[in-house]
Amino acid sequence: MAMTVVRPAAYEVVRRLDLSDVSFLVEVRDPDVARAARAGQFVMVMSHAGGERIPLTIADFDRERGTITLVIQAVGKTTREMQRELRVGASLHALAGPMGEPSRTEGVRKVVCVGGGLGVAPTYPVARAFKQSGAYVIGVIGFRSKDLVFWEDEFRAVCDELIVCSDDGSVGIKGLVTEGIAQAISRHADIDELIAIGPPVMMRGCAELTRPHGIRTVVSLNPIMVDGTGMCGGCRVRVGGRMRFACVDGPEFDAHEVDFDDLMSRLRRFRPEEKLALDRWEQGCRIAAPADVPSG
Amino acid sequence: MGKKRTIRTIPQERTPMVQRPAAERARDFTEVACGYAPGEALREASRCLLCPDEPCVRGCPVGIDIPGFIERLGEQDVRGAYEVLSATTLLPAICGRVCPQETQCEGVCTVGGTLEPVAIGRLERFVGDAAIAEGWASVPSAEPNTFHVAVIGSGPAGMACAADLAKAGCAVTVFEALQQPGGVLRYGIPDFRLPNEVIDAEIGKLARLGINFRCNTLVGRLFTVEQLIRDMGFHAVFIAVGAGAPSFMGIPGESLNGVLSANELLTRANLMRARDFPAVDTPLGTLGRVAVVGAGNTAMDALRVSVRSGAETVSCVYRRSRTEAPARAEELAHAEEEGVDFNWLTEPVAVQGDGERRVRGLLCRRMALSEPDASGRARPVPVPGSEFELECDTVVFAIGTSANGILGRTSQLELDERGYIRVDQDLETSMDGVFAGGDIVTGAATVIEAMGAGRRAAGSIKRYLGLAAAEAEHVPASDGDGMLFGLGPEQRGYARVHLA
Ligand SMILES: Cc1cc2nc3c(=O)[nH]c(=O)nc-3n(C[C@H](O)[C@H](O)[C@H](O)COP(=O)(O)OP(=O)(O)OC[C@H]3O[C@@H](n4cnc5c(N)ncnc54)[C@H](O)[C@@H]3O)c2cc1C
Ligand SMILES: Cc1cc2nc3c(=O)[nH]c(=O)nc-3n(C[C@H](O)[C@H](O)[C@H](O)COP(=O)(O)OP(=O)(O)OC[C@H]3O[C@@H](n4cnc5c(N)ncnc54)[C@H](O)[C@@H]3O)c2cc1C
Ligand code: SF4
Ligand code: FES
Numbered sequence: 021m022a023m024t025v026v027r028p029a030a031y032e033v034v035r036r037l038d039l040s041d042v043s044f045l046v047e048v049r050d051p052d053v054a055r056a057a058r059a060g061q062f063v064m065v066m067s068h069a070g071g072e073r074i075p076l077t078i079a080d081f082d083r084e085r086g087t088i089t090l091v092i093q094a095v096g097k098t099t100r101e102m103q104r105e106l107r108v109g110a111s112l113h114a115l116a117g118p119m120g121e122p123s124r125t126e127g128v129r130k131v132v133c134v135g136g137g138l139g140v141a142p143t144y145p146v147a148r149a150f151k152q153s154g155a156y157v158i159g160v161i162g163f164r165s166k167d168l169v170f171w172e173d174e175f176r177a178v179c180d181e182l183i184v185c186s187d188d189g190s191v192g193i194k195g196l197v198t199e200g201i202a203q204a205i206s207r208h209a210d211i212d213e214l215i216a217i218g219p220p221v222m223m224r225g226c227a228e229l230t231r232p233h234g235i236r237t238v239v240s241l242n243p244i245m246v247d248g249t250g251m252c253g254g255c256r257v258r259v260g261g262r263m264r265f266a267c268v269d270g271p272e273f274d275a276h277e278v279d280f281d282d283l284m285s286r287l288r289r290f291r292p293e294e295k296l297a298l299d300r301w302e303q304g305c306r307i308a309a310p311a312d313v314p315s316g
Numbered sequence: 317m318g319k320k321r322t323i324r325t326i327p328q329e330r331t332p333m334v335q336r337p338a339a340e341r342a343r344d345f346t347e348v349a350c351g352y353a354p355g356e357a358l359r360e361a362s363r364c365l366l367c368p369d370e371p372c373v374r375g376c377p378v379g380i381d382i383p384g385f386i387e388r389l390g391e392q393d394v395r396g397a398y399e400v401l402s403a404t405t406l407l408p409a410i411c412g413r414v415c416p417q418e419t420q421c422e423g424v425c426t427v428g429g430t431l432e433p434v435a436i437g438r439l440e441r442f443v444g445d446a447a448i449a450e451g452w453a454s455v456p457s458a459e460p461n462t463f464h465v466a467v468i469g470s471g472p473a474g475m476a477c478a479a480d481l482a483k484a485g486c487a488v489t490v491f492e493a494l495q496q497p498g499g500v501l502r503y504g505i506p507d508f509r510l511p512n513e514v515i516d517a518e519i520g521k522l523a524r525l526g527i528n529f530r531c532n533t534l535v536g537r538l539f540t541v542e543q544l545i546r547d548m549g550f551h552a553v554f555i556a557v558g559a560g561a562p563s564f565m566g567i568p569g570e571s572l573n574g575v576l577s578a579n580e581l582l583t584r585a586n587l588m589r590a591r592d593f594p595a596v597d598t599p600l601g602t603l604g605r606v607a608v609v610g611a612g613n614t615a616m617d618a619l620r621v622s623v624r625s626g627a628e629t630v631s632c633v634y635r636r637s638r639t640e641a642p643a644r645a646e647e648l649a650h651a652e653e654e655g656v657d658f659n660w661l662t663e664p665v666a667v668q669g670d671g672e673r674r675v676r677g678l679l680c681r682r683m684a685l686s687e688p689d690a691s692g693r694a695r696p697v698p699v700p701g702s703e704f705e706l707e708c709d710t711v712v713f714a715i716g717t718s719a720n721g722i723l724g725r726t727s728q729l730e731l732d733e734r735g736y737i738r739v740d741q742d743l744e745t746s747m748d749g750v751f752a753g754g755d756i757v758t759g760a761a762t763v764i765e766a767m768g769a770g771r772r773a774a775g776s777i778k779r780y781l782g783l784a785a786a787e788a789e790h791v792p793a794s795d796g797d798g799m800l801f802g803l804g805p806e807q808r809g810y811a812r813v814h815l816a
Pocket of ligand 1: 074077078092093094095098100141241243287294295298
């Protein structure tokens with residue numbers, strides 16, 4: 021690039037924690053974004069000059085330290101590469117945000133905050149915001165098994181009740197998050213709102229579960245994005261039969277109005293290219309591997 | 317000088333500009349039009365009659381002294397020509413390339429009444445390129461003062477305003493949401509029309525004026541317009557965020573995979589360099605057979621980027637005829653040469669899917685032009701029973717853009733019914749000390765009009781800040797009744813020059 025003109029922040033990684041083989045956390049220095057961030061918002065990140073702009077939820081922010089925390093699942097080329105490269109001291113090439121409309125917490129007295137898998141991370145600041153606004157917060161977090169559990173204590177600290185679920189029953193109640201939600205609903209007749217963040221199938225399951233109960237349900241959608249500023253329309257989703265841009269109108273929408281089939285099929289848009297990029301990268305890693313690993 | 321030139325004594329033919337052959341250029345993103353060599357520029361300059369009544373100057377949205385710069389050029393004083401241009405325009409190398417000259421200066425050139433008009437745009441580009449190559453900078457700057465001005469958006473409006481204010485001694489910071497500055501020039505207009513080096517050179521000049529660029533900064537979200545003034549120490553703000561929100565038609569099938577906006581296609585290809593995928597990470601996707609809806613500059617860019625990005629076939633679908641196509645004449649001609657298939661008088665009705673949520677084709681119907689309506693434009697009406705399916709794998713909508721809602725939503729700014737920012741004659745918004753201009757005020761327009769608005773706003777901001785000699789450095793075009801940047805409605809119409 022001919023020119024590097026950026027905000028003064030160098031977007032440096034100041035902390036890194038591996039949560040599992042395929043997920044990790046980085047705390048990145050960006051005092052401007054840390055100051056402005058609100059629950060429910062995300063940032064657009066480029067890890068290097070030839071990288072893709074990818075959206076990542078602000079899983080936590082610390083205004084005093086001037087940092088934001090990102091929790092990332094390594095699913096494809098960009099996120100796998102970040103998993104390998106983003107060590108403490110490394111820097112992101114670009115970081116812009118906070119983007120999207122913040123979560124709305126006003127007027128909600130009792131809320132269920134549901135995080136599935138890696139979705140636990142983006143749900144955390146939302147649960148905290150509800151707690152701070154005085155709501156009674158019931159947390160429901162779900163993992164495939166015990167060894168994938170993270171942020172349980174953090175979550176518990178911002179909830180009045182916490183229900184942990186696991187697919188294999190190795191921790192908490194056995195079953196999907198919908199099991200946990202059903203429990204919460206049976207115990208509380210006065211739930212105002214439920215917010216669910218996780219894979220689209222899970223969010224759809226939550227929406228179907230709450231629909232007969234008439235509980236207002238919010239989901240945070242994750243369509244493929246390019247700019248994140250409302251300029252490309254790549255992130256368009258169908259909500260209540262209308263086209264909305266998730267990056268500026270969302271990412272949170274009324275779950276009972278969202279067309280999940282549309283979202284899921286649009287997420288498959290670049291399948292062949294994603295596979296090509298990943299295969300090519302993995303091959304590059306194999307070739308590079310001997311140099312990376314010190315011999316002896 | 318020798319004896320007076322007349323229409324009979326000047327070279328009769330317009331000097332052609334060397335262009336790379338269609339078959340060669342359609343495979344890469346290198347610039348199509350190669351620019352004039354000095355001898356060619358001199359010859360073309362000698363075709364100007366230096367008309368005392370200067371119709372071309374009135375045809376220019378910012379009133380560039382066209383005969384003035386062409387005269388210097390004719391005297392082989394390129395630097396002098398550049399000084400004349402710089403008195404009015406900030407971006408000659410860019411405007412020379414992208415202005416719709418045929419509806420502006422060249423459309424009213426005296427020579428054009430009989431012969432082909434003087435190639436004003438090409439001459440402007442020649443001088444602009446020479447300035448970049450020689451590293452000329454224009455206009456001495458004033459002593460630094462204590463004023464801080466924020467400019468939001470780094471497109472032509474923001475760049476022009478920032479330059480004038482920096483020259484007037486203000487400390488200027490330009491905030492840009494994307495990772496690189498330039499606005500549409502960067503993310504929209506492709507390299508084969510406007511090479512990145514030209515944009516870099518112009519931005520570089522601004523940086524040398526001391527302008528501070530802050531990319532990755534989405535104003536409205538990172539901080540608000542109010543905060544700029546209240547908390548961040550800025551004395552005035554200029555909003556130049558463009559009109560970037562892409563429109564769709566609202567027909568069935570628009571969420572199928574394979575449907576995208578021209579902005580998305582162009583941003584992936586230009587800003588994100590997706591044409592180099594997989595060497596860079598952003599994919600363009602397999603284009604296959606492409607249909608682009610629309611016939612403006614954006615559509616031409618989408619068509620020609622598709623041609624260069626491995627599309628099997630590339631078709632344009634437009635509901636009016638070629639005569640009404642709003643694109644620059646040169647772009648339209650280039651697209652035709654590069655093998656684009658044009659479906660004039662054709663309107664999409666629905667995007668059709670293959671059952672797997674991928675595009676299979678575009679259902680269209682033929683249109684006929686009715687009698688011209690009150691505005692003088694022939695209205696297209698559907699021909700009954702003319703529906704047909706255009707088989708394709710990718711559908712690109714290039715049917716216009718509208719105002720982005722982020723600033724409106726996050727501030728007290730007064731907007732008009734369509735969501736554009738409302739301003740008074742001085743381009744001041746409803747907020748004290750906050751000005752706006754370019755596409756975010758007028759709706760999608762042109763580079764030169766955005767640049768003109770930026771300069772006008774700079775003049776207003778200087779007056780607002782009480783800077784002496786606010787008008788000393790440049791003379792904004794007079795802004796009489798119904799005039800937009802010095803150009804009346806009749807001149808902005810379709811005075812298209814038809815090449816024989
Ligand atoms: C508002 C928003 C917030 C997000 N927050 C987080 C977060 O906090 N942590 C996190 O790990 N991921 C988050 N994502 C998803 C993340 O952006 C994608 O996983 C990432 O772009 C994948 O890039 P890749 O090159 O590694 O994988 P690719 O090879 O590009 O994709 C691999 C798989 O991921 C899917 N995918 C591709 N792009 C996206 C996308 N934008 N969103 C969802 N799935 C995608 C593809 O369909 C494919 O199946 C968020 C997405 C959005 C829209
Ligand atoms: C594909 C295409 C081709 C075109 N071709 C031509 C042509 O050949 N000739 C011609 O004369 N005109 C052409 N135009 C029109 C011309 O480019 C525009 O009229 C002109 O660029 C408008 O300038 P602007 O400064 O108002 O805004 P823009 O150039 O749109 O720049 C606005 C900038 O502001 C940034 N921004 C937006 N919101 C925010 C925010 N909240 N905070 C910070 N930054 C923000 C954007 O990212 C963008 O970089 C074309 C337009 C397109 C899209
Ligand atoms: S109208 Fe044409 S010939 Fe006359 S001064 Fe302008 S450019 Fe020259
Ligand atoms: S990501 Fe481009 S409009 Fe939302």
